[in-house]
Amino acid sequence: MTGLGRGSLALLFAVATAAGSAEDVRIPVDLPSMMQQHMLANMRDHLETLDALLAHLAADELDAAAELAEARLGMSSLDDHGAQHMARFMPEGMRAAGTAMHRAASRFARVAEEGDRDRALVALREVSAACVACHRGYRLR
DSSP, X not given: OOOOOHHHHHHHHHHHHHHHHSOOOSEEEOOOHHHXXXXXXHHHHHHHHHHHHXXXXXXXXXXXXXXXXXXXXXXXXXHHHTXXXXXXTSOHHHHHHHHXXXXXXXXXXXXXXXXXXXXXXXXXXXXXXXXXHHHHHEEEO
8 A cells, every 4th residue: 555645635635625615514413511522532542543553554463453443443442432421412323323433443353363454454444434424424513
């Protein structure tokens, strides 16, 4: 994999700029301030974890990727993220997208443990697709 080139980054910036000028039709989600900050911190951690997983895959460190994915994104990470406490404030679709992401991360971990980087990349795409689905449909107020 070669990563994003300058042309790709320019295109990504153009799309993000165009999307920013359109009316935001995502469903607004109201959370108490402290919970909103907690959720934002969780999402930043998820993004940092995705980046670290890509780095592990690029270095062919599939065992490390599997361990990290399960610990920080997988189903076994739910208690650490306060998921049960947060879930009751989320619309059903947002909860479903979050659950899909955590399940996909656990599946990714199992695939990565098998040592096939190509299959692991496909499995990791399921994780990021769940993130995109949630961010496309919902926003915090």
